[in-house]
Amino acid sequence: RKEVEQDPGPFNVPEGATVAFNCTYSNSASQSFFWYRQDCRKEPKLLMSVYSSGNEDGRFTAQLNRASQYISLLIRDSKLSDSATYLCVVNLMIYNQGGKLIFGQGTELSVKP
Amino acid sequence: DGGITQSPKYLFRKEGQNVTLSCEQNLNHDAMYWYRQDPGQGLRLIYYSQIVNDFQKGDIAEGYSVSREKKESFPLTVTSAQKNPTAFYLCASSLRDSRAIYFGEGSWLTVV
Numbered sequence: 001r002k003e004v005e006q007d008p009g010p011f012n013v014p015e016g017a018t019v020a021f022n023c024t025y026s027n028s029a030s031q032s033f034f035w036y037r038q039d040c041r042k043e044p045k046l047l048m049s050v051y052s053s054g055n056e057d058g059r060f061t062a063q064l065n066r067a068s069q070y071i072s073l074l075i076r077d078s079k080l081s082d083s084a085t086y087l088c089v090v091n092l093m094i095y096n097q098g099g100k101l102i103f104g105q106g107t108e109l110s111v112k113p
Numbered sequence: 114d115g116g117i118t119q120s121p122k123y124l125f126r127k128e129g130q131n132v133t134l135s136c137e138q139n140l141n142h143d144a145m146y147w148y149r150q151d152p153g154q155g156l157r158l159i160y161y162s163q164i165v166n167d168f169q170k171g172d173i174a175e176g177y178s179v180s181r182e183k184k185e186s187f188p189l190t191v192t193s194a195q196k197n198p199t200a201f202y203l204c205a206s207s208l209r210d211s212r213a214i215y216f217g218e219g220s221w222l223t224v225v
Binding site for chain 1: 144146148154155158161201203207213214215216217218219
């Protein structure tokens, strides 16, 4: 089982649609969680951290369920500019070595006019 | 401007040659990382360093070497022992045990 697994893509949606990305992680010792966005041939950029209580940033909502080891990202009213690959990232704390970030494979989103 | 600078952006290497990718950050971050990304694939950790003069192997360290002589700098050498070096290489940094890491713009390495 992969340490971080995401929905296989790509997701093709019309503008204005609501789209949800799902991610599961295998190590219950994981301590912090993030969503990154990566445009084609560019570096990943932090989209948002994911907090236990859930958090929202404009059209984006992230949720964490520690019991189920599940993370989600919801994008409302999707825009053409949201087209990118979305990466689920988990920070696993390793004794004496600090944090180790583990990346999911990413889910590609394509928003069409 | 504060940030992470990688160079060169594009590099071509002949088989059997070693090449070094530069990564410099002026964010005063303690930790630095090197990742590799192949087309259509996720990121894989090569090496990371939490403090100066110390670093650990990641998941795919074979054929690579690093040094961390200064807090700001974490160069990666791709040696001739790396059999499939053509990839997109990403350097990143974070505060130690931070909640998130930040990436440079990446370096494209092609073996010709």
